[in-house]
Amino acid sequence: MTFGEKLFKLRKEKGFSQEALAEKLNTTRQAISKWENGQGYPETEKLLMIGNIFGVSMDYLLKDTSEQSNETEAGYYVSKEMAEGFLLSSKKMARYTSFGLFFIALAFIPYFIFNQDPTNYLIPTIIFGTIGVGCLASTSFLEEDQYKILKQEPLLFDEKYLQELNIRYENRKKKYAIFMIVGFASFAMGFFPIGLEKKNIISADFLTPYFPISIGLMAVGIYILTHTSTILDGYKLLAKNELYTNRLRFKLRKKVRQKVDEL
Known part of the structure; x- marks a missing residue:
């Protein structure tokens, strides 16, 4: 799974709309849509915030794997x-x-x-x-x-x-x-x-x-x-x-x- 696919999956699992996630990340719905469609990545600060929101590691978000690694980002x-x-x-x-x-x-x-x-x-x-x-x-x-x-x-x-x-x-x-x-x-x-x-x-x-x-x-x-x-x-x-x-x-x-x- 790519980053965009993981983001889409995590968002759906949490029941967030693109607008709701955009508000939490202090960005736009268009930016969320682009990320989910594989048209770029968020900046480092936004990646860390996504990890906090969904409780996943940076390793899981950025690597093309389908399962979350047991090694989570050590911190909030x-x-x-x-x-x-x-x-x-x-x-x-x-x-x-x-x-x-x-x-x-x-x-x-x-x-x-x-x-x-x-x-x-x-x-x-x-x-x-x-x-x-x-x-x-x-x-x-x-x-x-x-x-x-x-x-x-x-x-x-x-x-x-x-x-x-x-x-x-x-x-x-x-x-x-x-x-x-x-x-x-x-x-x-x-x-x-x-x-x-x-x-x-x-x-x-x-x-x-x-x-x-x-x-x-x-x-x-x-x-x-x-x-x-x-x-x-x-x-x-x-x-x-x-x-x-x-x-x-x-x-x-x-x-x-x-x-x-x-x-």
Whole structure:
């Protein structure tokens, strides 16, 4: 079977019209028709997208064989548009996650400001806590389904774009290193008085008035660390995907999904 015959067969098996497949590939119906009639081949990016859509290897698509090879293309092709959309989504997730943890941390401040009197501290604590939990809960709705597969499969990129991603990732790491240091210092400064009180090094009576400031510093530290690390993780997932997919947690999740699919 030629490439055109395979494309026609795969399209029919999926129940796609030429217009529907053209829309998925961001091309025209005429282009699909030409490929199926043996009048040329799609460009490499489109070939990889076809492989992703139909779950077949490049080897199967390009060789004149009738059976699909057992050696499949080892990865899910990610276009530049999809990668950039994922990075924007990661920034949005970082914002909501960090704000959620920030407000949850702030929820402890009224307890000390209002001298541990529940009639005064309860309402502001509930307000801060509700805002924080709401921000965290909203992240489950913000995560778009189209990007979930990027965390489930090894990824393939255009080589030039992958080099660009690596450069951007390294630049982000250098830029965010300062923020990470500031965030860690803020958290440590806030935790230090609380640690002194817990170890009975300094009396609680002396330190308690400073606890709201300490908690505020810890909240700022948590916000900075969460925001920067979440964005960096998004870049790392793409630019250093081999490291990500070699982690034990990734391999275990993949095995579990395979077992579930088999059932």
